[in-house]
Amino acid sequence: MGKSERLQSEKLRVAVIGCGAIGSLHAQAVVQSQHAQLTAACDVEPERAEIVAASASANAYNDFEELLSSEQLDVVTVATPENLHMAPVVRSIEAGCHVFCEKPMASTFTDAQRMADAAARHNRHLAIDYNRRFGFGYLKAKELCAEGAVGDIRYVVIRVTEPLTGSKNGLEAHSIIKNVLVHHIDLMRFFCGEIRSVHASFSPRGGVDLTHDAAFSFRFEGEALGTLIGGWQEVPRWTRTSEWTEIGGTKGTVVIEDVMKSVKFWSVDPDRIEHFRPNFFEGQTTFYDSLTNHIHCFLERLAEGKTPLVTGRDGLRGLEIVQAAIQSNQAGQVVDV
Numbered sequence: 269m270g271k272s273e274r275l276q277s278e279k280l281r282v283a284v285i286g287c288g289a290i291g292s293l294h295a296q297a298v299v300q301s302q303h304a305q306l307t308a309a310c311d312v313e314p315e316r317a318e319i320v321a322a323s324a325s326a327n328a329y330n331d332f333e334e335l336l337s338s339e340q341l342d343v344v345t346v347a348t349p350e351n352l353h354m355a356p357v358v359r360s361i362e363a364g365c366h367v368f369c370e371k372p373m374a375s376t377f378t379d380a381q382r383m384a385d386a387a388a389r390h391n392r393h394l395a396i397d398y399n400r401r402f403g404f405g406y407l408k409a410k411e412l413c414a415e416g417a418v419g420d421i422r423y424v425v426i427r428v429t430e431p432l433t434g435s436k437n438g439l440e441a442h443s444i445i446k447n448v449l450v451h452h453i454d455l456m457r458f459f460c461g462e463i464r465s466v467h468a469s470f471s472p473r474g475g476v477d478l479t480h481d482a483a484f485s486f487r488f489e490g491e492a493l494g495t496l497i498g499g500w501q502e503v504p505r506w507t508r509t510s511e512w513t514e515i516g517g518t519k520g521t522v523v524i525e526d527v528m529k530s531v532k533f534w535s536v537d538p539d540r541i542e543h544f545r546p547n548f549f550e551g552q553t554t555f556y557d558s559l560t561n562h563i564h565c566f567l568e569r570l571a572e573g574k575t576p577l578v579t580g581r582d583g584l585r586g587l588e589i590v591q592a593a594i595q596s597n598q599a600g601q602v603v604d605v
């Protein structure tokens with residue numbers, strides 16, 4: 269066997285289940301990874317599976333059970349709609365695969381718990397795609413925190429707007445929180461550690477039975493505090509999420525604009541301001557580079573025998589905090605989590 273064939277055979281064999289918008293990005297990231305090869309793609313819509321499979325001369329399937337019984341796989345990535353994550357994740361784990369699953373981990377806590385239990389029972393890794401942690405802005409901010417430039421973190425403030433095109437009909441009542449702000453709740457934990465309690469207020473705007481805007485106040489296990497405010501932005505055509513984050517510490521403040529655009533650091537000395545921007549030559553310019561980075565990091569860690577950086581525990585914790593926030597809004601009280 270030649271060197272390149274041997275290296276090829278040592279690569280992780282990966283399949284993508286769910287080949288829509290996000291699954292197609294999973295497949296691209298796998299194809300680019302030096303640690304993996306895309307072996308198969310699966311979607312209930314045959315054409316979608318075929319398009320993704322053709323991008324890497326991989327096999328196409330329309331049924332994930334058939335995929336799992338026909339292929340020798342090391343890893344499965346799951347990008348079906350969130351109410352359909354549980355079955356492909358649990359069955360892939362039972363078939364011996366490590367799994368990378370899109371956020372939110374599931375649409376119910378019971379499903380998410382089954383997924384985490386399956387991973388623990390079969391000793392497989394389960395990663396959840398909180399990809400913002402891997403975007404230029406949040407990576408740089410984490411680096412500044414880790415090197416001590418920010419000092420002890422006292423607070424995090426995040427502001428988010430999510431474009432809403434067309435009708436609100438069909439949107440689940442708390443969709444803005446479960447599908448979008450779950451990312452920012454995760455970022456709160458990423459920077460400040462574990463959340464101890466949450467107080468939340470939701471506003472329906474216009475009397476519709478849909479949370480339009482939501483404000484959260486968090487207390488962390490240390491002494492830090494967090495504020496998150498986010499909502500829908502009604503727009504004529506799809507643009508993209510807009511967000512702004514400030515992290516304040518005893519030695520300085522970091523502001524992250526738009527995940528991938530810019531990071532500013534103010535030390536307590538007001539004359540010391542630093543401005544960081546992504547390097548265009550490294551291609552870190554679009555939001556979904558954060559997803560590619562996450563998949564690359566996940567595959568590299570698997571190849572090195574390491575635990576993923578964002579696990580099923582983080583996915584479960586995100587859903588727990590979302591539930592606590594819904595309860596807090598209903599009861600008008602702080603809820604411990």
Ligand SMILES: NC(=O)c1ccc[n+]([C@@H]2O[C@H](COP(=O)([O-])OP(=O)(O)OC[C@H]3O[C@@H](n4cnc5c(N)ncnc54)[C@H](O)[C@@H]3O)[C@@H](O)[C@H]2O)c1
Nearest residue numbers: 286287288289290291310311312313347348349350370371
């Ligand atoms: N990380 C992020 O930034 C981000 C952004 C958007 C969406 N998401 C998440 O990604 C997931 C997918 O979202 P999307 O926008 O790609 O949706 P999508 O509708 O474009 O794609 C979902 C695909 O899954 C397929 N599918 C459904 N049931 C299946 C099954 N049993 N077996 C195989 N395929 C099946 C559908 O046919 C479809 O092609 C969701 O969980 C969503 O919340 C993540």
